[in-house]
Amino acid sequence: DAKTTQPNSMESNEEEPVHLPCNHSTISGTDYIHWYRQLPSQGPEYVIHGLTSNVNNRMASLAIAEDRKSSTLILHRATLRDAAVYYCIPDMEYGNKLVFGAGTILRVKS
Amino acid sequence: DTEVTQTPKHLVMGMTNKKSLKCEQHMGHRAMYWYKQKAKKPPELMFVYSYEKLSINESVPSRFSPECPNSSLLNLHLHALQPEDSALYLCASSQDPLVKKLFFGSGTQLSVL
Numbered sequence: 126d127a128k129t130t131q132p133n134s135m136e137s138n139e140e141e142p143v144h145l146p147c148n149h150s151t152i153s154g155t156d157y158i159h160w161y162r163q164l165p166s167q168g169p170e171y172v173i174h175g176l177t178s179n180v181n182n183r184m185a186s187l188a189i190a191e192d193r194k195s196s197t198l199i200l201h202r203a204t205l206r207d208a209a210v211y212y213c214i215p216d217m218e219y220g221n222k223l224v225f226g227a228g229t230i231l232r233v234k235s
Numbered sequence: 236d237t238e239v240t241q242t243p244k245h246l247v248m249g250m251t252n253k254k255s256l257k258c259e260q261h262m263g264h265r266a267m268y269w270y271k272q273k274a275k276k277p278p279e280l281m282f283v284y285s286y287e288k289l290s291i292n293e294s295v296p297s298r299f300s301p302e303c304p305n306s307s308l309l310n311l312h313l314h315a316l317q318p319e320d321s322a323l324y325l326c327a328s329s330q331d332p333l334v335k336k337l338f339f340g341s342g343t344q345l346s347v348l
Contacts, residue, residue, distance in 0.1 A: 159335050168239075168325045168339030169278060212277065214335075221332050222291065223268075225277035 131213050134230040137203045145198040145229055147213030156216035158189065158196050159223070162209040169212065169225070172198065208233045237262060241326050241340035249348055250316060256343045258309040258326030266332040267309040269301060270325040272342070278325055284309060285332040316347045 130148045137143040149158065160172040173180055173187045175196070180187040186199040200207055212228040239260045248254050258267065265286050270278035283291035284303040298320075300312040309326055323344050327337040 157335065161337075163278075166341070168327070168341050169337070170339065171336050174335065210277075216335070222280055222283070223335050223337055224280065227277055 129213055129215055129226050131229045136232045139205060139233055139235045140202050143200040143203045145211050148195045149215040150194045152193050152215045152217060159214040160198050161212045164209045203233045205233050205235060237338055239326055239328055239338050239340035241343050243343060245344045247346045253314045256311040256324055258340060259307055260328040261307055264328035264330055265306060266329045268327040269311055272323040272325060318347050321345055321347045
């Protein structure tokens with residue numbers, strides 16, 4: 126059965142980099158990996174997505190393992206505003222649906 | 236304008252009431268979504284509209300009735316809800332149904348008494 130696993134929670138210090146891991150061992154070669162985050166009292170927010178090579182945007186970087194069975198979302202300098210639930214969502218068997226798993230609660234300490 | 240606007244932000248209703256949640260976007264997106272989120276849980280997909288037609292219904296009870304009057308608007312009509320339906324209802328849109336870059340609204344917090 127396809128399964129995505131993320132740590133339940135992580136903690137980071139402000140202004141330090143944060144690496145949020147995600148395992149998706151049953152991903153296929155054409156499945157994209159999407160990352161969203163949800164800040165308190167807000168709807169989810171798109172962060173980044175990728176297929177094979179590493180991806181960067183103004184919010185974060187996405188490092189995808191060569192075998193694609195895992196990926197890591199990198200926040201280069203965490204701020205208090207980055208405290209949120211981070212969801213890793215591989216396409217996998219869900220077709221056109223964006224299906225959220227439990228995600229990782231990121232706490233940022235000042 | 237990359238905003239999805241949901242109204243109302245909060246709603247309290249009795250089990251015999253009829254109410255509607257509204258969602259609006261002006262990004263020209265042709266796919267729109269309803270998600271339900273219980274406290275401390277991830278969002279759960281309810282419905283997907285693709286080019287104003289209902290394309291996915293995740294076995295949602297008939298007391299929830301979606302409507303897409305045009306490409307910018309999405310409604311969720313509520314009737315005879317149960318207390319366990321109390322949740323945050325999130326609307327989202329994307330350029331088309333194959334694009335998984337969704338833009339979410341801030342949601343309507345619904346309480347059913």
